[in-house]
């Protein structure tokens with residue numbers, strides 16, 4: 388029934404900044420980790436028995452999500468934690484056989500801020516290798532746990548390129564206490580570190596934001612999807628569809644669709660609210676969303692963008708630059724190589 392979906396691909400006017408080479412796209416993605424791995428639970432003890440329970444629930448919920456995606460004829464990108472592939476390789480193959488993209492979400496869900504360049508390289512090589520062994524295909528995409536590519540971890544971009552990744556989706560252009568580079572572009576761009584040469588840029592898919600006056604609201608999924616009316620996500624997607632590279636990136640986690648899972652004993656009220664708000668109705672909301680847009684996988688858009696190396700809007704953006712002023716984004720974009 389794809390004909391009834393909002394055809395964002397064709398109903399938006401082309402902006403002056405869009406050369407017309409890339410029609411608007413909406414990517415849907417899932418970060419697959421067991422619930423106990425969420426950043427808010429980092430210091431919490433968790434027994435092997437509890438970990439096994441969360442793992443089983445993650446597998447079952449991911450399978451339910453596959454059913455919903457199939458019913459909506461939607462293809463998605465799944466960023467997998469490597470240890471899940473070690474424990475349940477059949478899940479990776481099941482997702483892959485359903486036509487979805489398999490991508491990396493680190494070996495054991497540690498933020499990049501806890502790594503050195505060497506330990507990060509080892510981590511993501513292991514993650515990439517095991518996923519590639521599972522599906523017999525090359526894996527090209529990465530998302531850092533908790534969007535942890537920041538000015539202080541810009542070196543990660545060089546490491547990703549050295550390890551053979553072709554795109555990343557770890558830079559959230561918002562202000563947040565745990566992540567975010569507010570001045571980064573809101574649409575796909577070529578991220579590079581201060582030390583990188585032009586050849587070591589990587590295609591970046593920033594999660595979708597909605598610009599309201601001088602604020603950039605995160606509306607790409609996760610807790611924001613559970614907390615805010617869907618209107619904000621729709622408005623964000625609509626705004627992005629008018630930007631120079633009109634590609635929106637949405638993200639969710641399987642544990643956000645499992646209202647019956649044991650709740651973690653999170654210490655702060657804010658963490659509990661962020662983690663559990665809206666979970667009971669979240670799968671129903673997702674099903675409605677799946678009916679309203681025609682979604683695609685990040686690898687398909689990456690292939691399209693990488694085939695257009697001279698696209699005038701894909702500028703290198705140095706993420707280690709000071710990022711204090713929201714209005715200087717355009718000034719930080721240097722010329723295309």
Ligand SMILES: [Zn+2]
Pocket residue numbers: 418419420492496531532533
């Ligand atoms: Zn994650």
